[in-house]
Amino acid sequence: xxxxxxxxxxxxxxxxxxxxxxxxxxxxxxxxxxxxxxxxxxxxxxxxxxxxxxxxxxxxxxxxxxxxxxxxxxxxxxxxxxxxxxxxxxxxxxxxxxxxxxxxxxxxxxxxxxxxxxxxxxxxxxxxxxxxxxxxxxxxxxxxxxxxxxxxxxxxxxxxxxxxxxxxxxxxxxxxxxxxxxxxxxxxxxxxxxxxxxxxxx
Numbered sequence: 139x140x141x142x143x144x145x146x147x148x149x150x151x152x153x154x155x156x157x158x159x160x161x162x163x164x165x166x167x168x169x170x171x172x173x174x175x176x177x178x179x180x181x182x183x184x185x186x187x188x189x190x191x192x193x194x195x196x197x198x199x200x201x202x203x204x205x206x207x208x209x210x211x212x213x214x215x216x217x218x219x220x221x222x223x224x225x226x227x228x229x230x231x232x233x234x235x236x237x238x239x240x241x242x243x244x245x246x247x248x249x250x251x252x253x254x255x256x257x258x259x260x261x262x263x264x265x266x267x268x269x270x271x272x273x274x275x276x277x278x279x280x281x282x283x284x285x286x287x288x289x290x291x292x293x294x295x296x297x298x299x300x301x302x303x304x305x306x307x308x309x310x311x312x313x314x315x316x317x318x319x320x321x322x323x324x325x326x327x328x329x330x331x332x333x334x335x336x337x338x339x340x
Contacts, residue, residue, distance in 0.1 A: 151230040158223045165216045172209045176202050 179202035186195035 151226055151233070155223055155226055155230075158219050158226070161219055162216060162223075165212050165219070169209055169212050169216070172205050172212070176205045176209070179205065 179198045183195045183198035183202065186192075186198060
């Protein structure tokens, strides 16, 4: 059947839609032409009727009726073509969606090829092991070299140093009592010297 009309058996949906659009444009032009002819026949019917020529007026109305019938058929054909165009466009969109889904599925299959849940688990276990090793290395590097320092011993040594500083400060201060005693002792000596001088003068 398709050979009789000279069409390909497997026509591209886009080409079919384009062909249907051309048909719609042709029908629109035909419908506009019929509308002009209808208006002409209606004008003739009025003119003949006004002139009293009933027979010619009725003939014009009959031609108008035939043109309107053709116009109705064109409107019906146009509606069917529009429905078909919408169906083809919807089917085309569905086909594109399915193709996209198929491509995505193939891509995912290629990405997951050779990848199993067991392999993923092994990778995660290996990662955990390496993180543990890294933590052990970090802890080892952070350990103190040599004997541990006793903080209590350091605090006791600081107390001793403070006591020594206080003792040194006290030793540097003058002893007021000893100075007054030495002065007191010195005063009787001077009095004795004066007494001896006075005795010598006598």
